[in-house]
Amino acid sequence: MIGAQAGSSQRMKRVKKYFPLFLMMVPGFIYLLINNYLPMFGLVIAFKDIDFTKGILASGWAGLKNFKYLFSTADAFIITRNTILYNITFITLDLIVAVFLAILLHEIMESYSSKVYQTVLLLPYMISTVIVGYLVYAFLNVRTGYVNTKLGPLFGFPKINWYMESQYWPFILPIVNLWKTIGFSVMIYFSAIIGLDRSCYEAAVIDGATKWQQIRHITLPLLKPVMILLLLLQTGRIFYSDFGMFYQVPMDSGMLYSTTNVIDTYVYRALLRLGDVGMASAAGFYQSIVGFLLVVTTNLIIRKISPEDALF
Amino acid sequence: MSKHLKSKPLMFFSHIVFIALCLAIILPFLLLISSSVTSEEALVVHGYNFIPKQFSLEAYEYLWRHSSQLFRAYGITLLVTGVGTLTSLVITSMLAYPLSRYDLPGRRVFTFLIVFTMLFNGGLVPTYLIYVRLFGIKNTLWALIVPGLLMNGFHVMLTRTFFQKNIPPAVIESAQCDGATEFQIYRKIILPLSLPIMATIGLMTAIRYWNDWYNGMIYLNDPQLYSLQVMLNEMLMNIRFLSDTNLGGAAMGAVRIPGTSVRMAIAVVGALPIISIYPFFQKYFVQGITLGSVKE
Incomplete structure (x- = not known):
């Protein structure tokens, strides 16, 4: 390294030394190129008038035509509203319930039952949304579902055609989503609580603090950074949604689109059902750009308050 | 000491809440199995x-x-999960290891190229068109393995950080002094030391492959290639179609096969392996959650 070689031969040596390391990275980067970077450049499709007989590159430019079409429909507003409102509901419910449960879970001393609860709680997170779709169907099916045949008569409400009436879904989806994802968030807050400094509590007990006071004045304030971080990260993803939750669970029922259609499902249907590449790509572009701005903004805030948790 | 920190009534309350919660989680599965x-x-x-x-x-x-189709779908799920997870572990660790080396030239640029994929993506339309038009992936097994699932920046960054924290540079330097090549170092030193992170990431990836129906729905229409979840997805969409167009009880006889109970049975068969295996790997899974806790 230290020799008196000329600069160029030193560089040669350096390249030779690191060549095997660069070689190792090749498969990974080829994958990122195909799976991530090419589609990013592919976003220009939104400004094109795609004609598959000519090919993507040779197709003419459309300017903002695709966007004009998209934003002149009622759909643009509905999917944006649904995506954001559902995400806000999911995030809020998730925060409150997860923190509550994590604190309670920490109060359980027997490690055996605590382990069992954790295992069960995480179960829904492990199964695919298709299976969740079947589970919900077993409850909500019009003719034979558990709700209509058992709970309805029991509590005296009439049969409801769940998959046809959109007004119920803003309540059904948050419940199903909570059911599926709560275990994940509980584990995050639970591990954060375990990591808290015990000596604070010991001091509090000596001073005669009640359990409620300990939670109110020690646990919650100490958890605040984790809550804020998680909130920010989720806010950064507010323009995206879990496709399966909005496609499988309402069983893709057209009658429900007004309350179940989100940007992701809209793009899918426009592209693969209707074959409307222009509309689909305009909506996709809109999601990618706004989504990117939100991620970057939230990340800048995170970097301010907790640099080691920032993505960049 | 810690005994004094706990309160009996609160603990009792906690048990009640969690037992109720566990019931709310288990009962739907019970309904599925029972039906x-x-x-x-x-x-x-x-x-x-x-x-x-x-x-x-x-x-x-x-x-x-009628097991031939079911077994076929099972076989495809197993194949895709196995091949996908292994490939994923190899390319993820091979990308993460050089990045963990502080002496690697251009390290910051490479790292940025990976992090950027976590911030920005092209979305479904260009991804679909590139895979279908450019790579001709439609109706091939590749469709179940490659798009979206094979590797992700998040796992690369987790692995890189693990290497940086757990493998002392001195170990690598002394191996270099002994004349080991970089590939030998990767295989003989890095991989054996990275078992915990490989287990965590491998498990997360395997579950994603096992549960994936999205790629199948988008890129496949040949039932011969359907994995279990893709088959389940197709059937779920058909049930609604049948019950929507059903004119009432009279038509039920005509569409008896495959009946509702059969579909539920397939869902049970599809969910059971994960449900029964997962408690044994829970440790790694929880590790994966809390590791990346916050960075997803």
């Missing part, structure tokens, strides 16, 4: 029930008699 062992007639007449009104294994017998 898969109920006779089709009882299901139509009495609806779904937690305790079978009329116990019958006809759904499973039906599956057994």
Whole structure:
């Protein structure tokens, strides 16, 4: 390294030394190129008038035509509203319930039952949304579902055609989503609580603090950074949604689109059902750009308050 | 000391809350299993029930008699999960290891190229068009393995950080002094030391492959290539179609096969492996959650 070689031969040596390391990275980067970077450049499709007989590159430019079409429909507003409102509901419910449960879970001393609860709680997170779709169907099916045949008569409400009436879904989806994802968030807050400094509590007990006071004045304030971080990260993803939750669970029922259609499902249907590449790509572009701005903004805030948790 | 920090009534309350919660999670599965062992007639007449009104294994017998497609789908799921997870671990660790080396030239640029994929993506339309038009992935097994699932920046960054924290540079330097090549170092030193992170990431990836129906729905229409979840997805969409167009009880006889109980049986068969295996790997799974806790 230290020799008196000329600069160029030193560089040669350096390249030779690191060549095997660069070689190792090749498969990974080829994958990122195909799976991530090419589609990013592919976003220009939104400004094109795609004609598959000519090919993507040779197709003419459309300017903002695709966007004009998209934003002149009622759909643009509905999917944006649904995506954001559902995400806000999911995030809020998730925060409150997860923190509550994590604190309670920490109060359980027997490690055996605590382990069992954790295992069960995480179960829904492990199964695919298709299976969740079947589970919900077993409850909500019009003719034979558990709700209509058992709970309805029991509590005296009439049969409801769940998959046809959109007004119920803003309540059904948050419940199903909570059911599926709560275990994940509980584990995050639970591990954060375990990591808290015990000596604070010991001091509090000596001073005669009640359990409620300990939670109110020690646990919650100490958890605040984790809550804020998680909130920010989720806010950064507010323009995206879990496709399966909005496609499988309402069983893709057209009658429900007004309350179940989100940007992701809209793009899918426009592209693969209707074959409307222009509309689909305009909506996709809109999601990618706004989504990117939100991620970057939230990340800048995170970097301010907790640099080691920032993505960049 | 820590005993004094706990309170009895609160603990009692916690148990009640968690028992109720566990019931809320387990009961839907019970309903699914119970309806898969109920006779089709009882299901139509009495609806779904937690305790079978009329116990019958006809759904499973039906599956057994028509098992060739089911076994095929199972085989494809296993193949895709196995090949995908292994490939993923290899390329993820091979990308993460050089990045963990502080002496690697251009390290910051490479790292940025990976992090950027976590911030920005092209979305479904260009991804679909590139895979279908450029790579001709439609109706091939590649469609179940490659798009979206094979590697992600998040796992690369987790692995890189693990290497940086757990493998002392001195170990690598002394191996270099002994004349080991970089590939030898990767295989003989890095991989054996990275078992915990490989287990965590491998598990997360395997579950994603096992549960994936999205790629199949988008890129496949040849039933011969359907994995279990893709098959389940197709059937779920068909049930609604049948029940929407059904003119009432009269038509039920005509569409008896495959009946509701059969579909529920397939869902049980599809969910069971994960449900039964996962408690044993829970440790790694929880590790994965808390590791990346916050960075997803």
